[in-house]
Amino acid sequence: METLRIHELFEYRITDVKEGGMGRVLILERTSEASPFDFVHLRQLAAKTFKDTEFVIENRDLFERELNIWMELSVDNAVPLLAVVFIRGRLYALMPLYEHSLRDLLTSMRSLPLPMACSVLRSCIKCLEQAYHNLGVLHLDLKPENVLLRADRDEHVSDVADWGLAEIQESAARRFPSKTELGNSFFETIHGAGTLPYMSPERLIDNTKTPQADIYSLGLLFFEMLTGRLPFFSYEAKALSDEILTARYYDNAYRMLQHKQYDDQLIAFVLQAIHPILANRYASYAVFRKALDRLMHPTIFHLARKWFNSGG
Numbered sequence: 001m002e003t004l005r006i007h008e009l010f011e012y013r014i015t016d017v018k019e020g021g022m023g024r025v026l027i028l029e030r031t032s033e034a035s036p037f038d039f040v041h042l043r044q045l046a047a048k049t050f051k052d053t054e055f056v057i058e059n060r061d062l063f064e065r066e067l068n069i070w071m072e073l074s075v076d077n078a079v080p081l082l083a084v085v086f087i088r089g090r091l092y093a094l095m096p097l098y099e100h101s102l103r104d105l106l107t108s109m110r111s112l113p114l115p116m117a118c119s120v121l122r123s124c125i126k127c128l129e130q131a132y133h134n135l136g137v138l139h140l141d142l143k144p145e146n147v148l149l150r151a152d153r154d155e156h157v158s159d160v161a162d163w164g165l166a167e168i169q170e171s172a173a174r175r176f177p178s179k180t181e182l183g184n185s186f187f188e189t190i191h192g193a194g195t196l197p198y199m200s201p202e203r204l205i206d207n208t209k210t211p212q213a214d215i216y217s218l219g220l221l222f223f224e225m226l227t228g229r230l231p232f233f234s235y236e237a238k239a240l241s242d243e244i245l246t247a248r249y250y251d252n253a254y255r256m257l258q259h260k261q262y263d264d265q266l267i268a269f270v271l272q273a274i275h276p277i278l279a280n281r282y283a284s285y286a287v288f289r290k291a292l293d294r295l296m297h298p299t300i301f302h303l304a305r306k307w308f309n310s311g312g
């Protein structure tokens with residue numbers, strides 16, 4: 001049985017391993033009774049480390065950079081970093097265990113009820129709004145794989161994970177190494193097919209990074225929660241880039257939402273978030289959040305609570 005000994009008193013059994021693009025996440029279950037740490041009450045944990053690929057050196061550097069940002073983040077609706085431990089020459093980031101990612105949920109349910117989709121989006125906006133406000137952090141890799149969900153008492157909690165591609169915007173970048181200090185090339189190679197669909201046109205053109213890039217990704221994520229798919233015809237990289245750059249996805253999104261018979265207000269809300277022209281999207285996270293709140297009529301709040309309390 002594979003175990004991870006975090007402390008001499010304190011051993012975890014590895015019950016599962018999840019692979020992301022750059023990281024490996026171990027799902028851990030405590031086998032020992034006591035521990036000197038304050039997260040001891042957690043019988044289950046998740047531990048992220050870097051993946052042993054041919055990019056191992058770059059992965060290790062990027063992981064340390066991710067940890068630097070993650071450690072500084074103290075915002076609502078971000079997966080909390082409980083501790084960083086160094087075991088047999090390897091860093092592990094310990095965090096609470098979540099039941100599933102938004103991807104898992106979309107795979108099993110296909111689409112989500114509107115109140116739940118609104119609630120997940122609102123949590124993500126809150127996280128990103130605070131991260132940007134406090135630290136100037138952009139996430140830059142928002143997608144269903146990087147939103148994690150768990151039940152907490154009677155509520156469903158959704159938190160943003162994976163700051164592996166996050167960056168501090170120039171004006172706010174005082175305490176962290178810049179991307180150029182760490183080298184550019186690896187960032188480009190990992191924009192694989194998994195991430196490309198959530199990248200805004202201006203990021204594809206010249207990698208312009210603004211909060212509107214994250215707002216765009218969140219808009220697509222919301223669209224996907226509502227319709228069960230993305231507004232693209234193709235998933236082949238070249239054809240997909242064309243659809244993004246020619247704004248064909250935008251017309252398609254409009255048609256798909258109309259087909260689902262969503263009301264005009266909701267359709268306009270989504271389309272503004274994913275507008276091909278950056279300047280036409282929401283001017284800030286706060287404006288985005290307020291537009292969502294106007295959409296979430298009190299009866300929808302009520303339905304959401306009812307839905308959550310019934311266990312989904």
Ligand SMILES: Nc1ncnc2c1ncn2[C@@H]1O[C@H](COP(=O)(O)OP(=O)(O)O)[C@@H](O)[C@H]1O
Nearest residue numbers: 018020021022023025046097098101145162164
């Ligand atoms: N705390 C957690 N609890 C449960 N599953 C997790 C947790 N953190 C990550 N995962 C799973 O592991 C996957 C990879 O983690 P992530 O941090 O996104 O790594 P990467 O940087 O490689 O994408 C996630 O998509 C999710 O499915």
Ligand SMILES: [Mg+2]
Nearest residue numbers: 020145146162
């Ligand atoms: Mg990820």
